[in-house]
Amino acid sequence: MGIIHNFKTQFYICLKMRNLNHYILKFTATVLFCFISLFAGAQLPKLIFSPQWLPQAQFAGYYIAKERGFYKEAGIDVEIVHPTTSLQVTAMLKSGKADVISLFLTTAMTCKNQGLDIVNIGQISQHSAILIVTKKSSGISELKQLNGKKIGVWKSGFDELPKALIAEKNLKVEWVPILSTVNLFMLDGIDAMTVMSYNEYDQIINSGLDENELNVFPLADLGYDIPEDGLYCLRSTYEKKKSELNKFLISTLKGWQYTTENKDSALNIVLQTMQLAHVPANKAHQDWMLGKTLELINPGHKTVKPGELLETDFMNAATIINKRDKSSSTYLFTDFYKKPIE
């Protein structure tokens, strides 16, 4: 099909076709690897981990943990399998194609509420990266000026927090679902846009708008500092593989610690991973993303140990979801958050 539906996907697929030969090689390599694994690494219990998006710096810590052998040192064999646009991580979890996935906290809570029996085994990000941005040229410099305006929001989710914020401020806005680009915002098709600090915000900057031309409303500063990326598995998996999951969490945190200390080499590994997966790799953007992701992992003002989920954050998230859904569902922290080994 000639019509674009998602720029990244489009590009991704075409690159796939372009590199058919490479795939044959990769296939051969994978078969060989399987044989080697069967004989050499058969003893190591295996875990398949799926981050929630295509390869990028947001997942640097996992790549590092694998690349530096932290998982193997801990005694587990971890394979990182990224989702595709047609196969979401939750579907991979359900079908058993993944043992552990990463998800937004609010997304995970919603999924659990909708019947997917998952548990959080570790909370990586401790802060919200969501920003609402407006162009200064639009004249919107205060939140209340958003009343009656059009705000772009991800069609795929992550909309709970901005919607809760707007509801709390009693503003009436028109939410415009956006797939992935910032073009509608750039062309003034919408007045404001929700963006991730590590991703779309930098896309706007890389499309030629200067930071001083934007008004930014960080949700974290407006009382919505809800954690984002966490590690999830099915309750059944949790019951069976507590020890492996514990090792996975500890090695992952080690991977992130290493990333913090070795940002340049981590960035190179991210770029290599992206190139191997034939995803367009823009170093400047990935550098920005890595910096912002590490800021989100740093507990900052929160008194929380790395990898732990705060009950207060969980309860705040529950309130926000209920407010959005206009429901009064009960969310049990102890049922949701399970340390692999208590």
Add this chain to the structure above:
Amino acid sequence: MKNRTLAATIIRSVLLFCIGIFAVIFSIYYYYTRETIKETTRENAIFLANNTVNQIEQVLNPIEKIPDIIARMMESSFLTEDSLIPFLQSILKNNKTIFASAIAYEPSYFPEKGLYYAPYVFRQGDSISTTSLGGENYEYFFMDWYQIPKMTNSSYWSEPYFDEGGANILMTTYSTPFYTYKNGVRTFSGVVTIDVSLEFLKQIMSKLKILDTGYAFLISRNGVIITHPNQKYVMNESIFSIAKANNQPGMRSVGRNMVQGKSNFASADFKSKFKSGKLWINYISLPSSHWSIGVIYPESEMFASLRKINIILMLLVVFGLSLLSVFITRIINNITKPLKLLASSARLIASGNFNVKLPEIKTHDEMEELCDSFIYMQKELAEYIVTLKDTTSAKEKIESELRIAREIQMAMIPHIFPPFPDLPQIDVFAVLKSAKEVGGDLYDFFVIDGDKFCFAIGDVSGKGVPASLFMAVTRTLVRSISDKETSPSVIVTSLNKSLSDNNESSMFVTFFLGVLDLKTGLLKYCNAGHNPPVIIHGNGEVTMFEKTKYIPVGLFEDFDYQEISLQLEDGDKIFLYTDGVSEAENVDNKLFGDDTLMNIVSQNAKATPRDLIHRMEEEIATHVNGFTQSDDITMMTIVYDGKHNRS
């Protein structure tokens, strides 16, 4: 110090001046040529960019018209739903540049067709296929190509993308909103799209020839690189991400101007990793898609011709200045050659060779004048030297004669001391120092009749030869007269008479003559206008004779001179002198003076005549302190020792 040649000095000055002038001229020339090249390049760059824009627009403009016309047809209900697909197929058949076309409706526009309705006609190989877009995995309502025209109510050229068909073809989609009337209200109803391959862009852009290694690139509305000689950038990077990665704020600034649709030709305020060196950039926006073309001009190539000309110019200047140096050297050498000859001739003349032949110069200029002057000088010098030789020999002759005259004069006065060893009653010492070769002073003494000691001292008016002759006459006359007479007054009167007679030159002599009777110590004397002598008594008392009232001899023939008598005691001394002593001058014109004379005599009252006179000489020498002696100096001291008579 090393000798500098005139040629070197002139060449250095002229070269420095020429280089200075050249530097100024060159700077002005360089500035204006550079400006001209800049302006020409700018014009060419604008022409090239406009030309490229036109080529691209020639493809894109007709494409824009198709969806616009379809949209209007939809709005006016000219196209029915049944005729949509055949219509789109016919469009593809008739427009080879179009890859695909779709008419995408709003959700559930036709309720019987479900949520999605978007007939899509596309090329598949050589044939044209048809399908319908939309579904759970392809919610086109949220795609940029649909959403942006809908939200902005205007047509939209999508950001370029790679064809999903896998042919690695760069595509773009032009979409325009269409409206229909629902219940009489004009309502947004969907979007008409045309997909176009951008391969033609690559061809147009790659054909652009910019200097030797300059290049052109194309960026989208978001700054994404669409075409670039560095394939790694294409669709991977935007001008902003490259600027950020390389920390080039200047590049970002240019990128912002480009995406804002501005155009300019300017020196690039950034460095490129792809193309090193200083760069110039021209950028211009495409009116249809708002994409922007950037053209990079390496400065080194832009001004290569100027640099080449500069090198040639420099070589020419060096060559020209070298020629000029040679030329100046030759001219100066030609001019200075006679000077050198003259200089060596002048040296020969200076060494005494007055007959040396001077170079012949016929240049009819200052050099010839100089040579003529030299010839004249040579002639004058030769003549002068001849005259000088004659004069010198004449002078030498005179000097020799004067020397002889002096010897004769000195021989005329007694100069053996003590003069009378057999006369113990008397002791005499005298000196005469002439100011010139010969002088006019005189002294004399002799004994008359065995017991009369006659002594005289005199000073002729004037100096030199006439005075010495007059002195010789005076002395001869005194000796001659005193042969017959012993009275001083008679002797002086007789002398005056003889001298005054036929005294054409009106010369005269101050004269003192005394006759001492050695037996009695009685001194008779006559003083004709001479300085009064000093008497030193045996007891040390010193007195000066009375000043005389008689005029010098030789003035009036009949003047009557009288004599005075004075009784000397044992040990009395008489010190006689001429005015050369009392009037001896130093450099300050201060005279020696009678007082000084008297003091010295007093201090040396007991000294022998020789010692007294030597002492006086020393004092005079101290007083004049080397100043030239202007008058003859004569001193005489006589001691009377009467006790020898009694023994």
